[in-house]
Amino acid sequence: GKKSPPIQVAIVGLGYSGVELAATISERLKNTGTVKAINFQTTICPNAPPGNREAALKVLESQNIQLFLGYSVNCIREVYASEDSGSMVADAKVGGDDKKLVLELQAAQRGLQSQVLEADLVLWTVGSQSQILRLQPPDAPYVIPLNGRGQVETEETLQVKGHPRTFAIGDSAALRDPSGKFLPANAQVRHLLD
Ligand SMILES: Cc1cc2nc3c(=O)[nH]c(=O)nc-3n(C[C@H](O)[C@H](O)[C@H](O)COP(=O)(O)OP(=O)(O)OC[C@H]3O[C@@H](n4cnc5c(N)ncnc54)[C@H](O)[C@@H]3O)c2cc1C
Secondary structure (H helix, E strand, O other): OOOOOOEEEEEEOOOHHHHHHHHHHHHHHHHHEEEEEEEOOOOOOOOOOHHHHHHHHHHHHHOOOEEEEOEEEEEEEEEEEOOOOOOEEEOOOOOOOOEEEEEEEEEOOOOOOOEEEEEOEEEEOOOOOOOOOOOOOOOOOOOOOEOOOOOEEEOOOOEEOOEEEEEEOHHHEEOEOOOOOEOOOOHHHHHHOO
């Protein structure tokens, strides 16, 4: 049969969760896909001790992960990859496997140009305080669904409600216990999910 095209995975936020995911996913994908990783700061794990940060950066660079540092992801749109022209058409209503996600990266640092990235899957790991510089217009075809706490409501699978190709992981996911109470944002809870 037809060889499937390489899968493109975008990871938004490079704190502890994003870094761990980027390294693990790129290792598993090998040559079958690419990982693009975006962080607001020009560094990764901004709160980690410098030695740990440098070691983690070396791992990411050695695995051919495409790093976009100094960018904020403000908007994710669902688009339909039209087969005949190969062009991308924004359309939130199209089903099937032809859908792609388009991420708008806004420069968070001077001297950088805004960019647009394409992905098949998005992992949203922006922590408990997402840095969204410009809110999406309310009529945008795809909205990052933040609740009043700035977190994302997910299914038990961590898939963002209504958006199965986007997963919220780490402190950015609003996790509740079976009684509906929010679980705390800490490493213990995160590891329960691993
Ligand atoms: C003071 C303090 C003490 C803590 N002590 C403990 C402890 O003792 N034990 C424990 O288990 N946990 C502790 N925690 C919690 C722990 O730090 C978090 O659970 C952990 O950092 C979560 O990792 P994360 O990757 O989900 O998010 P983060 O580490 O917050 O990383 C998210 C990254 O995404 C970036 N980002 C945000 N928005 C965007 C955007 N729109 N586009 C691109 N990038 C974006 C951020 O700038 C950041 O770099 C503590 C937290 C704090 C604040």
